[in-house]
Structure formats: structure tokens, C-alpha cells
Amino acid sequence: MTTEAHVQHPNYVKVWAILVALLIVSVLGSMSHIREVVLIAAFGVALVKAYMVAKNFMHVNVEKRWVPYLLIMCLLFVAILFAGVAPDVMKHSGLHWTKNPADQSVPSAAGAATKNE
Amino acid sequence: MSASAKPISNTRSVTGIPTARLITWWVIASEIVIFGGLLASYIMHRIAHPEWAESASHTLTWAGALNTFVLLTSSLFAVLAHKAADAHDGPKAAKLLRLTALGGLIFLCIKGYEWTLDIREGFVLSSGGFWSFYYTLAGLHGLHVLAGMIILLIVAADAAKNQELQRVECIGLYWHFVDIVWIFLFPLLYIAR
Numbered sequence: 293m294t295t296e297a298h299v300q301h302p303n304y305v306k307v308w309a310i311l312v313a314l315l316i317v318s319v320l321g322s323m324s325h326i327r328e329v330v331l332i333a334a335f336g337v338a339l340v341k342a343y344m345v346a347k348n349f350m351h352v353n354v355e356k357r358w359v360p361y362l363l364i365m366c367l368l369f370v371a372i373l374f375a376g377v378a379p380d381v382m383k384h385s386g387l388h389w390t391k392n393p394a395d396q397s398v399p400s401a402a403g404a405a406t407k408n409e
Numbered sequence: 410m411s412a413s414a415k416p417i418s419n420t421r422s423v424t425g426i427p428t429a430r431l432i433t434w435w436v437i438a439s440e441i442v443i444f445g446g447l448l449a450s451y452i453m454h455r456i457a458h459p460e461w462a463e464s465a466s467h468t469l470t471w472a473g474a475l476n477t478f479v480l481l482t483s484s485l486f487a488v489l490a491h492k493a494a495d496a497h498d499g500p501k502a503a504k505l506l507r508l509t510a511l512g513g514l515i516f517l518c519i520k521g522y523e524w525t526l527d528i529r530e531g532f533v534l535s536s537g538g539f540w541s542f543y544y545t546l547a548g549l550h551g552l553h554v555l556a557g558m559i560i561l562l563i564v565a566a567d568a569a570k571n572q573e574l575q576r577v578e579c580i581g582l583y584w585h586f587v588d589i590v591w592i593f594l595f596p597l598l599y600i601a602r
Contacts, residue, residue, distance in 0.1 A: 299495075301491075301492045304485055304488050305485065307485075308482065308484075308485040311481050312478060312481060315477050318595075318600065322596075322600040333600070334596030334600040335601075338593050342589045342592050345484060345589050346589065349487070349488045350586070356426055358424075359426070359434050362438050363438060363441060365438075366439075366441040366442050366445070367441060370445030370446060370448075370449050373449055374449040374452070374453065377449075377450075378453040381453040381457050382453050
């Protein structure tokens with residue numbers, strides 16, 4: 293049994309050349325000292341490259357429709373994880389709470405030890 | 410071997426997709442959650458710890474960029490192998506799959522060189538939060554590259570005899586996914602400082 297030809301093969305070398313050009317853009321952009329330029333060069337270009345690989349090399353666009361739905365659903369799970377956990381990780385304090393309660397318990401423990409002496 | 414004696418993964422396509430390819434997509438879906446979870450965790454910790462930028466400045470951007478080039482090129486070979494398999498040219502597909510595996514080997518050699526330098530400078534897994542993520546993310550990705558290389562060589566051995574050519578596309582899909590993961594690891598670990 294051989295593979296079924298379910299895709300029209302584009303010019304892959306051309307796609308690869310564009311991907312390499314984008315890689316060069318991201319490396320050159322990273323040398324900039326402007327934060328916005330670095331971020332766009334790094335992550336904006338990465339998104340474009342990933343899209344090009346998924347579309348042209350993995351042929352997600354000509355796959356059955358539920359395949360991209362499946363992949364997007366998994367990405368949504370990751371987004372939910374991020375949204376649920378990020379506030380605890382990224383914020384240091386909030387309403388009636390502060391982060392690192394262990395740090396606070398150390399001085400009080402030390403204070404208690406002093407009092408006992 | 411007659412077509413009727415083939416494993417069900419090669420002959421059935423209830424969903425409109427050959428079952429082997431369907432399984433590959435499910436593997437990729439589960440890998441999205443695994444790598445996505447790790448990357449999300451890294452991103453939120455990185456934002457919470459701006460001081461990690463100093464640690465990140467010790468990574469070798471040229472090595473990361475070279476590895477990106479190597480993986481992009483190996484992905485080109487993988488998709489050209491798929492094209493050759495579609496044209497029922499098994500020997501050509503096998504040759505291209507072996508070139509893809511060679512790309513994986515070069516990637517791991519560069520990674521090994523890079524890690525050797527990092528460790529000699531004293532940056533190990535326990536050197537701090539950034540380095541824990543760095544070694545975990547790159548290490549897990551490296552294991553996927555290694556596993557992909559082994560499967561590529563197994564598929565290439567069959568393809569050379571014009572057998573099981575449908576597997577060429579499946580291993581190609583996996584390899585492209587590993588490439589996409591690196592596309593995101595490169596800016597996160599090497600560029601964002």
C-alpha cells in the first residue's frame with residue numbers, strides 16, 4: 293500500500309527559503325536595543341514561521357476540518373491553563389493576600405524563638 | 410503481503426483520514442498540551458522574574474539560530490520525502506528521510522556542544538529558575554528529536570523497498586511539529602533577554 297496523494301505539493305524550496313529569510317530577520321531584530329522591535333522580531337516572526345510550516349509542510353489547511361479544530365482545542369486548553377495559573381505566578385499580592393507566606397513566617401518564627409529565650 | 414493482510418491502521422479510514430495519519434494527529438494534539446503547558450509555565454515565570462534576563466544573556470544565540478536553520482532544512486527534506494512517496498518513489502523518499510535524520514543528528518551535536526559550554530561555565534540544571542526551564546525544555550525537545558530520528562530511519566528502511574510508504578507522511582508530520590516547537594523555543598530561550 294502506498295501513500296494517498298491528498299495534497300497538491302507547492303514549491304517547498306521556495307517556502308524553505310522564506311522561512312530561512314524570516315530566521316535571519318528574527319536574529320537581526322534581536323540585535324536591536326528597541327524592546328518592541330525585539331519582541332516583534334522574536335515572537336511575531338515565530339508565529340509566521342509556525343503558520344507557514346503548519347500550512348505548507350503539514351498541510352493542515354487541506355486536512356479534514358476537524359483536525360485544525362482538534363489542534364486549536366488543545367491550544368485553548370493551554371490558554372486556559374495559562375489564564376488560571378498566571379495570576380498566582382505573576383502577581384505578588386492582591387486583595388487580602390500576599391505572595392510568599394513562607395517568607396513572612398520566617399521572621400515571626402525567629403521572633404518566637406527570641407521570645408522563648 | 411496482500412492489502413487485506415495489512416494492519417487496520419493502514420487500511421481503515423472511518424473518519425475520512427487514514428487511521429495511521431489520524432493517530433499521528435492525536436499524538437501531535439497531546440504533544441501540544443505537553444509542550445504548551447511547559448512553555449506557558451516558562452512564560453509566566455519569565456514575566457514574573459525579569460532578573461532571568463541576565464541568565465538568558467549567557468545562551469548562545471548563534472547556536473540556537475544554527476539549530477533553527479538545521480531543523481528547517483531537515484523539515485524541507487521530510488516534506489520532499491512525502492512528495493517522493495506520493496510519486497511512489499520509495500528509494501528517493503528513503504534517501505530524503507535519511508537526510509532528515511542527519512539533520513536531527515547535527516541538531517543534537519550542536520546542542521551537545523552548547524550544553525558542554527554552558528556546564529563548563531557553571532550553568533547547570535540547579536543554577537536557577539531560568540536554567541531549570543532551559544534544560545527541561547531543550548532536553549525534552551531533544552528527546553523528541555532523538556525519537557524522531559529513530560523512527561525516520563525505521564520508516565526509511567521500509568521505504569527503500571517501496572513498502573509502507575504511507576508512513577513517510579506520518580513521520581513527516583511528527584517531524585514538522587518538532588520543528589514548530591523549536592521555532593518557539595528559539596526566541597523564548599535565546600532572543601528574549
